[in-house]
Amino acid sequence: MTLMAILTYAVIACAVFIFFDIARKGLPVLMPVFSEKGGEVLNTDFLTRMPETLVEFKDENGEEQSMPSSDFIEFSKANPDAVVTDKKANAYSGGGIVGPLVGTALLVIVCMAAALVVGIGAAVYLNEYANQGKFVGMVRLAIMNLAGVPSIVFGLFGFAFFCLFPLLPVFTTVPSEDRSLAAIPFAEWIPFFGGGYMSFEGWGNSLVAGGLTLAVMVLPVIIASCEEALKAIPKGFREASLALGATKWQCIRTAVLPYATPGILTASVLGVTRVAGETAPIMFTAAVALKAKLSWSAADGEGVYWLSNFLTDSVQAMPYHIYTVAARIPRTDATAAMQDGSVFVFMLLVMFFASFSIYLRIQYRKKLKW
Amino acid sequence: MVTTPLSEKNDPMTGSNNTSEADSPKPGQTTATSNPNPVPHGEAMIEIDDVSFSYDAGETNVLQNISFNIPKGKVTALIGPSGCGKSTLLRCMNRMNDLVDTSKVTSGQIRIMGQDINAHQVDPIELRKKVGMVFQKYNPFPKSIYENVAYGLKIQGVKNKSQLDEAVEKSLQRAALWKEVKDRLNSSALSLSGGQQQRLCIARTIAVSPSVLLMDEPCSALDPIATARIEELIAELQEEFTIVIVTHNMQQATRVSDRTAFFYLGELIEYDVTTKIFSNPSVPQTEEYITGRFG
Numbered sequence: 001m002t003l004m005a006i007l008t009y010a011v012i013a014c015a016v017f018i019f020f021d022i023a024r025k026g027l028p029v030l031m032p033v034f035s036e037k038g039g040e041v042l043n044t045d046f047l048t049r050m051p052e053t054l055v056e057f058k059d060e061n062g063e064e065q066s067m068p069s070s071d072f073i074e075f076s077k078a079n080p081d082a083v084v085t086d087k088k089a090n091a092y093s094g095g096g097i098v099g100p101l102v103g104t105a106l107l108v109i110v111c112m113a114a115a116l117v118v119g120i121g122a123a124v125y126l127n128e129y130a131n132q133g134k135f136v137g138m139v140r141l142a143i144m145n146l147a148g149v150p151s152i153v154f155g156l157f158g159f160a161f162f163c164l165f166p167l168l169p170v171f172t173t174v175p176s177e178d179r180s181l182a183a184i185p186f187a188e189w190i191p192f193f194g195g196g197y198m199s200f201e202g203w204g205n206s207l208v209a210g211g212l213t214l215a216v217m218v219l220p221v222i223i224a225s226c227e228e229a230l231k232a233i234p235k236g237f238r239e240a241s242l243a244l245g246a247t248k249w250q251c252i253r254t255a256v257l258p259y260a261t262p263g264i265l266t267a268s269v270l271g272v273t274r275v276a277g278e279t280a281p282i283m284f285t286a287a288v289a290l291k292a293k294l295s296w297s298a299a300d301g302e303g304v305y306w307l308s309n310f311l312t313d314s315v316q317a318m319p320y321h322i323y324t325v326a327a328r329i330p331r332t333d334a335t336a337a338m339q340d341g342s343v344f345v346f347m348l349l350v351m352f353f354a355s356f357s358i359y360l361r362i363q364y365r366k367k368l369k370w
Numbered sequence: 371m372v373t374t375p376l377s378e379k380n381d382p383m384t385g386s387n388n389t390s391e392a393d394s395p396k397p398g399q400t401t402a403t404s405n406p407n408p409v410p411h412g413e414a415m416i417e418i419d420d421v422s423f424s425y426d427a428g429e430t431n432v433l434q435n436i437s438f439n440i441p442k443g444k445v446t447a448l449i450g451p452s453g454c455g456k457s458t459l460l461r462c463m464n465r466m467n468d469l470v471d472t473s474k475v476t477s478g479q480i481r482i483m484g485q486d487i488n489a490h491q492v493d494p495i496e497l498r499k500k501v502g503m504v505f506q507k508y509n510p511f512p513k514s515i516y517e518n519v520a521y522g523l524k525i526q527g528v529k530n531k532s533q534l535d536e537a538v539e540k541s542l543q544r545a546a547l548w549k550e551v552k553d554r555l556n557s558s559a560l561s562l563s564g565g566q567q568q569r570l571c572i573a574r575t576i577a578v579s580p581s582v583l584l585m586d587e588p589c590s591a592l593d594p595i596a597t598a599r600i601e602e603l604i605a606e607l608q609e610e611f612t613i614v615i616v617t618h619n620m621q622q623a624t625r626v627s628d629r630t631a632f633f634y635l636g637e638l639i640e641y642d643v644t645t646k647i648f649s650n651p652s653v654p655q656t657e658e659y660i661t662g663r664f665g
Contacts, residue, residue, distance in 0.1 A: 131471055236509030240571070243464060244522035244578055245499035254525060255511060 019347070026344020029337045046096040046341055051290060051321065054094030056334050057087040066334040068094030092289055092325050093335040097342055101349075102294055103207075103315030104276050107286060110211025110311075111218065111275050116268060118215070119222030120257075126223070127230045128252055147220035152280040158213025159284035164202050171308035173301060175199035196305050206312040207295065210286020214275045222271055229263025230256060262364030269357035273350050279319040287320035289328075318346045414439035415582060415612040416463060420478035423455075423462055427472045431636060432458050435478070438631060438641045445604060445613045447627035447644065449620060451659065454633040456616045460584050463487070463614065464501040465494040482582065499526070502580035506587040508568040510559035515542075515551050518559045518570055522578035537577050544610075545573035546603050565596025569603065576611070583607065585615040589622065601626050620660055624648050632656045 030046060032039030052068040059065055060083040067075065069089070076082070122143075130136045162168065166181040173196045175183035183199040203209045233256050241255035242248075279287075291298065291314070299310040325339050416439065423433040433455045440446045448456040458467065462480060465487060467473040479486045487497055499522075510518045519538040520528075528534060538555070542548040547569045551562070559570055568588060575583065585604070589597040604613060604626045617623050623630050624644060631641040632655075640647060640656045651657045658664055 234509065236505060236507055237511060239466065239469075239503075239505060240509045240511070240574070241521070241525075242469070243466060243498055243503040243505075244525065244574065245495050246525045247495055250525045254521070259512065 022340070022344055022347055025336075025340035026347075029341030030344060043341075047101075047345075048098050049096030050099045050292065050294070051092050051097060051316070051338070052095035053092070054090040054334055054338070055087065056090065056332075057084045059084065066094075070095075090329055090332070090335045092321070093329055093338040097318070097321065097338075097345060099291055099294060099316040100318045100321035100342070101345070103287070104318040104349075106207055106295060106315055107211050107214060107282065107317055108272055108276050110208060111214035112268060112272060114212055114215040115218050115222050115271065116264075119219055120226050120264065122219075122223050123226030123230060124252060124257075127227050128248070128256070143220050143223055147224070149217075150280075151217055151278055152283075154213055154217040155281040155284050158209060158216065158281055162203050162209035162212050163205060163285055166200055166202050168203050169198045169200050170203065170312050171304050172197055172199055173305060176201045179204075192304050196301075203312050205284075205286060205288065205314045207286055207315050208311040210282040210315070210317075213281045213285045214278060217278065217281050218271045218275050221274070222267060225267030225270075226260070226264050229260040229267070232263060233259050262361065265364070266357050266361045269353055269360060273353045273357075276353070277319055277346075277350060279323050282317055282320060286315055287317045288314045289316070289320070289324045291316050318342070318349070322346060413442045415442035415483065416440040416614070417481040417484075418459070418478070419481065421459075421462065421475060421480055422477040423458060423467070423474070424476050425458075425467075425470055425473050427474055428476050431476060433462075434636045436638045437478070438638060440612065440614055441629065442612050443608060444628040445608050445615060445626050446629040446631065447623035448614065448616045448631050448633060449618070449623050449659075450633035450639075451664070452618075453635075455636040456631075456633045457586055459633070460503075460586055460614060460616050463582070463584055464498050464503050466498075466503065468494055499578050500580050501582045501584060502575035502578065503584040504568070504572050504575055504586065504588050507591050508564060508571050510562075510567050510570050510574070512558065512560055514556045515559050515562070515570060516555040519573050519577050521574060526578070541573040541577035542570075544576055544607070545569045546599065546606070547573055563596070565592050565599055568592060568596070568600060572600075572603065572607075576607070581612060583611045583613045585613065587616050587618060590618065597622070620648070632659060634659070 028035035030043055031041060032043055033041050049068070052070060054066055055069050055072040056064065056066045057072075071094075076084075126136060126140060130139075166179070171193070175197050176199065180199045180201040183197040185197050186193040186195065188194045237255045237259065238251055241251040246254065295310055295313050295315055299306050299313055301309050322339075322342050325335070325342060329335050329339070331339065418436055418438055418440070421433060421436045422431045424431050436455075436459060448460065450456050461467045462475065463482070475488050480488065482497075482501060485492065511521065513521075516538055519541050520534045523534060523537055528537075539548065539552075542551060547566060550566060551570075554561075559567065562570060568591075572583075572588075589600050592600065601622065604615065607613060608628075615623075615627065627644045629641065630644040630647040632639045632647065632651075632653075634655060640651060640653045642652070647656060648660055651660065
């Protein structure tokens with residue numbers, strides 16, 4: 001018994017240690033006021049700039065300096081006579097993390113939109129419509145097993161299916177020469193679509209491919225928790241609704257789904273934390289280490305073509321960014337800031353979502369009691 | 371045809387006219403030869419004709435060849451020990467048993483207003499609008515009082531606000547709840563007491579203007595005072611609705627019902643005027659049950 005208690009507390013101790021270690025190193029990056037040197041309250045650059053190459057050098061007084069490459073270019077222009085020695089460049093380690101933050105947010109939005117529609121639909125079918133026989137039992141088992149598939153496998157599946165599969169169309173004014181299977185032109189007079197092509201070339205390394213891959217990965221969890229939420233609805237609600245002359249769908253829509261929403265919502269917020277943290281599924285399908293601009297300013301074209309361009313453009317993402325700066329960049333005093341800061345901000349984000357889901361659950365429990 | 375002197379006490383509506391009606395069978399009535407337990411008096415609303423029912427696709431019957439007629443505008447009580455099939459029979463009458471995939475009426479017909487409710491062309495949705503049901507455990511939706519009563523009309527597509535308002539007020543009045551809730555129609559139905567919630571469920575059911583009200587032990591979760599209110603309400607509602615009530619409480623059956631059917635192990639043992647069943651039952655089993663010797 002004592003041993004079990006010790007083991008339990010050891011787990012908690014480890015978690016607390018990890019948390020404080022990240023916070024100790026990361027907090028001064030986000031809020032320099034807590035660092036040894038002191039400084040401003042919030043490092044806004046870190047939250048608003050895109051990641052860049054970090055340039056380290058020694059100025060004429062032999063003092064070590066470091067700045068993002070765009071700042072260094074400005075600096076060189078302003079001081080053309082400055083003597084710069086020992087210049088070193090560290091990729092991805094300068095600037096801020098707004099690119100990965102926005103990319104992760106976009107991925108999560110695409111993923112949850114797809115996962116919720118499919119997941120709720122599947123859960124309603126399995127729980128309300130399907131005959132509860134052997135076959136549905138097997139379908140359920142298969143879905144549960146999907147939850148145990150390694151995420152890298154989902155990544156490879158997504159790469160094969162969403163990125164390369166040539167029957168997936170994109171709307172573009174310039175079809176890819178080597179990848180496009182066929183390009184259907186739209187005449188100029190067609191509203192919204194005029195003047196471009198629907199090109200069957202696959203989605204490539206893109207926001208939509210990554211988001212859908214993540215959706216496939218998180219679906220088993222969403223389906224299972226939606227089913228739990230549906231099962232928790234008292235039988236009386238269904239019976240009352242049907243006895244009043246509701247059709248099955250009316251009953252589900254008005255007397256089941258509204259009361260299952262809190263459960264579905266809690267599950268999906270937890271799904272968000274999981275999706276936001278996944279690296280493997282987006283490595284092949286969506287994420288790139290460096291982008292100069294945010295997705296919406298990078299996308300060109302208008303209307304449908306802008307949207308298509310936006311969705312089929314690659315993005316940066318927090319977990320992939322952390323992997324890049326942690327695994328590919330040597331840790332020096334100059335690069336440590338990006339490494340520690342990214343992890344810290346990401347952890348805050350995950351903690352925010354987790355507590356938000358708990359808050360939602362408490363709120364809904366207060367409101368809906370039966 | 372069995373004719374039994376009616377208890378005037380339980381027939382505020384039709385009074386002594388029933389005796390004369392009984393002598394001339396109505397068109398809806400089946401003859402004594404095909405139906406061993408015919409309606410003692412009055413026009414049949416629900417004719418149950420040789421009904422057997424199974425929950426497991428016909429392997430075991432939980433109802434065995436039940437035949438009797440439920441008269442229009444009266445309260446009919448179904449009594450019997452637990453598991454005797456009375457609730458099952460009640461749920462056959464609005465086809466709520468359809469929810470169990472393997473359930474099946476294995477023989478016979480249930481006719482409501484002359485229509486076989488299990489016929490192919492009968493839509494259970496339409497049937498349930500005509501045959502309302504009040505459940506054992508009061509089950510208002512966790513919405514406002516107003517929304518609860520308006521629910522049935524709203525799913526039928528009624529959008530007109532004044533029409534809904536009127537129906538809600540009328541239903542709540544008929545369910546003797548209007549005075550208590552008229553100032554807080556928008557507060558949650560779950561803020562009401564248990565008895566009020568059950569009356570709200572009755573209001574919700576009568577809002578869609580059914581012809582028949584099925585009540586499945588409507589008072590079993592309520593205290594004696596709330597029970598008395600519901601019983602008063604049943605007495606008032608029988609003016610407009612044919613009521614079938616399942617109850618475990620034999621005093622309740624004597625208080626509210628005109629006819630009583632006693633079930634045991636899926637069979638109808640005896641069906642007669644309530645006063646006759648409780649004062650002078652013709653089957654010994656019935657007497658043993660109502661005097662508390664088993665069940």
